[in-house]
Amino acid sequence: MxxxxxxxxxxxxxxxxxxxxxxxxxxxxxxxxxxxxxxxxxxxxxxxxxxxxxxxxxxxxxxxxxxxxxxxxxxxxxxxxxxxxxxxxxxxxxxxxxxxxxxxxxxxxxxxxxxxxxxxxxxxxxxxxxxxxxxxxxxxxxxxxxxxxxxxxxxxxxxxxxxxxxxPAYFDGLRKVVDLDAIGASGYKIVVDSMHGSGAGYLPSILQQTNAQITEIRGDRNPVFGGVNPEPIPQNLGALRDAVLAAKADVGVAIDGDADRVGAMDSHGNFVDSHRIFAIALRHLYENKGLRGSVVKTVSTTRLIDKLCAKYGLELRVVPIGFKNICEWMLKEQVLIGGEESGGIGVLGHIPERDGPLMSLILLESMAVRHQRLEEQIDELMAEFGPHEYNRVDLHPNPARMPAIIRTLKEDNPTEIAGQQVASIDRTDGTKFDFADGSWLLLRASGTEPVVRVYSESSSQENVARLIEGGVQIVENA
Missing domain, CATH: 3.40.120.10 (Alpha-D-Glucose-1,6-Bisphosphate, subunit A, domain 3)
Known part of the structure; x- marks a missing residue:
């Protein structure tokens, strides 16, 4: 042998x-x-x-x-x-x-x-x-x-x-957290995209007794996921966008391959990213459900959460990427909501775990209780706190270059990126450059594969694009 x-x-x-x-x-x-x-x-x-x-x-x-x-x-x-x-x-x-x-x-x-x-x-x-x-x-x-x-x-x-x-036990757990009857009575037309994942059938089953108008797409098992990765991000959700527009639906929600992440579409077919989902959920939990606790976010998550916490007087904790770091705080204290850029969000009253179906239901509950579609809620948030735009780009450099890239990100301290003065640098997880206007740029090299992720948030997509390009140049010049 x-x-x-x-x-x-x-x-x-x-x-x-x-x-x-x-x-x-x-x-x-x-x-x-x-x-x-x-x-x-x-x-x-x-x-x-x-x-x-x-x-x-x-x-x-x-x-x-x-x-x-x-x-x-x-x-x-x-x-x-x-x-x-x-x-x-x-x-x-x-x-x-x-x-x-x-x-x-x-x-x-x-x-x-x-x-x-x-x-x-x-x-x-x-x-x-x-x-x-x-x-x-x-x-x-x-x-x-x-x-x-x-x-x-x-x-x-x-x-x-x-x-x-x-x-059955899991569905019973969700029923304790969300007012399903309110969702059913709202009259909103809902499309669910299960992305051929293992959460297929979950939301229709949970809501079937409420007379909710719900349609599921991509609910069958397909081991190649229809040719797209089962991640609820814009490039993978063309089918959801088409279904929402064709049905004249009020909202579309999507869950990933193992149903612990969430994404959404508004009634116009515009993608609603995890940052805005997090903000909508936080406001709903605090204002409509009357819940209290600290808030935990990862370093790559929107500053809109900081502003909401300041308004409500809630303790905010910022942790490295990975929901296990959020879970650790959920085990230590009463956390109202914890979330990350990748769409993983968990809330008080449930387990310390990110949960795609639960967050889909929280979104639907917020619409039912506030009598507002997602786009209306987002417009309100942006009117109060100013515009918050975001993007992420994943780079795949030659594996041989990764040590030099990682060294550059750990050691270099540029004072200017894309024409903007760097106000401070945070290396909690990766290298995050903060700018005076509230914009930020995060460069994070994977520890297990040759990937460098470049994240940015600013007041306009044009500025986000400039900062992303500046981050790409740092990686390419390493």
Missing amino acids: PELKRPEITFGTDGWRGIIAEDFTGASVRLVAQAVVNFLKRADTPGAPTIYVGYDNRSQSEYFAAEAAKVAAASGLRTILSSAACSSPAVSYNSYAGDARGAIMITASHNPPQFNGLKIKMGYGGSALPSMVTQIEQELSALLDAGVYAVDVPASAMDLVHKTDLR
């Missing part, structure tokens, strides 16, 4: 991802699952000795989930496997409601179809915190250092796995 090669497995901002059949294989999934299980079996891990396992609509996800479940069951944990493809928030919620030690979700979220991944959730209903991921990485290293490059379990281990539908 050929000698087994030590696998290269790297955890990113939310678990581990790889290319199917290249580095993401049944063998590698079993190995990572064993490391997760070893961590969950520690005496100091709270909860019953139970683990939930779920999976999305990607190619072979059910196979990878079964392999992870067999490892967990063979290791002595009570193992509950989703009986069908499900959303990441559903897995998280069931882990919380079932007092489990944690959960494994097989998904690559919004990534291209050649990828799959493994997310780690904990019994509190959210992602494993950075300190926990470090310990899981140590468990993985211990296996590899001991020469355990493969974990084999008998097929009979599947006999120990319990299969169940994770949707």
